Amino acid sequence: MPGWRCTSAALTAKxxxxxxxxSDCRGRRIFYPLVxxxxxxQPQIPVTLPTYDEVIGRNGxxxxxxxxxxxxxxxPDRLNVLTIHAEVEGGVRSAxxxxxxxxxxxxxxxxxxxxxxxxxxAIEPGEMIRGSIPGREGWLACQGEExxx
Numbered sequence: 001m002p003g004w005r006c007t008s009a010a011l012t013a014k015x016x017x018x019x020x021x022x023s024d025c026r027g028r029r030i031f032y033p034l035v036x037x038x039x040x041x042q043p044q045i046p047v048t049l050p051t052y053d054e055v056i057g058r059n060g061x062x063x064x065x066x067x068x069x070x071x072x073x074x075x076p077d078r079l080n081v082l083t084i085h086a087e088v089e090g091g092v093r094s095a096x097x098x099x100x101x102x103x104x105x106x107x108x109x110x111x112x113x114x115x116x117x118x119x120x121x122a123i124e125p126g127e128m129i130r131g132s133i134p135g136r137e138g139w140l141a142c143q144g145e146e147x148x149x
Contacts, residue, residue: 004047004140006128008035014042020115021045026133027143029079030117031126039125045114046143049073049082052093054135063093067100074109079121081114 006024011033014022019042025033027046032039049070055061061069074080084090089097104111127144 003136003138004142005138006141008128011035011040011042011128015040021118023047023081023114025128025141025143026131027126028145029126029143030121030123031143032123033128034125043118043121043123044128044143045081045117046079047081047083048079050133050135051083051085052088053085054133058135063096067096067103070100071103071107071109074104079117080109081117 004025006022011022011024012035021030021043023045025044025046026048027044028048030043030045032041033044034040050073052066055069056063056066070082084097089100101111128141129144130139131142132138133140133142
């Protein structure tokens with residue numbers, strides 16, 4: 001859902017389509033969202049890392065140190081999911097994104113398609129709630145366990 005503004009009604013409607021997974025929220029782990037107390041059949045792979053627009057210009061983060069900041073947030077023992085915006089990393093910041101990918105590969109970080117994460121996960125049910133993220137305006141769908149920070 002655009003801007004992670006996903007509701008229970010949207011999740012329920014998406015069940016009519018053959019999605020293998022969805023990525024409609026922010027969170028920490030892959031889960032089956034609960035609607036009316038029942039888990040849906042399509043798992044959520046939440047975005048776990050901040051987007052460019054959420055951190056740039058905050059806490060001393062600028063274009064010169066953004067990649068190092070982001071790479072410092074990636075942990076081998078956690079789910080690490082980054083959203084890339086076509087208009088930012090694919091456009092005006094494409095050279096910076098290319099540098100990020102090069103630095104990630106040099107550190108042994110290997111990007112994979114989200115679907116590949118499903119085979120590695122023990123997927124349990126969990127709630128999606130309205131929450132907030134520093135640097136992002138308004139509400140967004142979040143995994144029920146608190147993710148702020």
